[in-house]
Amino acid sequence: MLLSVYYFLAKMFRSLPKTKKLTLLDMSATFFVPINNHYICDDLIDISKHKREPALYSWINNLNTGSVLFDIGTSYGQESSLASSLIQKNISVFGFDCSLYQSHFCALNRRLNGNRFRFIFAAIGSKSGDLLTIKANSDTHIPALHKKNVPYEYEVMSLALDDFATSQNIQPTHLKIDVDGAEFEVLKGAKKILKSQALKEVFIEIDNENIAIKDYMASLGFTVKWQVEKELNVDILFSKSA
Secondary structure, X not given: OHHHHHHHHHHHHHOOOOEEEEEEOOEEEEEEOOOOOHHHHHHHHHHHOOOOOHHHHHHHHOOOOOOEEEXXXXXXXXXXXXXXXXXXXXXXXXXXXXXHHHHHHHHHHHHHOOOOOEEEEOEEOOOOOOEEEEEEEOOOOXXXXXXXXXXXXXXXXXXXXXXXXXXXXXXXXXXXXXXXXOHHHHHHOOHHHHHOOOOOEEEEEEEHHHOOHHHHHHHOOEEEEEEEEOOOEEEEEEEEOO
């Protein structure tokens, strides 16, 4: 009986829109809408209403022509999809993430938007070549089913941004880092990039326990251009000092 109910609901969900086109400032992208994931659905609504990190999206919208953006912590590809829509500015976007669940949707959204950004599945860290164990669960994002989540784990290779940039012969002009507490590890693997004259700005969502990153960035010659305080973290845009 229960399987029959699931089958009926699945058929009903198939009749709902599967994609959503989102236009924000000068940017526009199409996103896959997973009905069973309220986080992505709610997030897309908040972005479209300028409620979700408006300062971040304004910064992305105003990237200079020819910018090269490294999007570390791509999630389902929201920033990469929108940034890469600025085709007239010839912006190159490289996304990085190690979440199997979110990367699945990121790959779908990349395809929906003409594969106009690159996506690399890896754990960005202080060095390359380590096998890291990622623990997750089968969260459906349906509250009533949360207790039935199945925990699982998998291994993913670590990758330092310096090694990636060297191997691909590219230098980012902008970094966006949103990695839920692993900010220092990402920065340690990007020492050459942070010293490069090509790099102009770095956006970091910093967890409260890692606020010492402000001092670390200052020691490298970066100043705070703006910051937005939130309950558990702070969004900071660092700019290279002249």
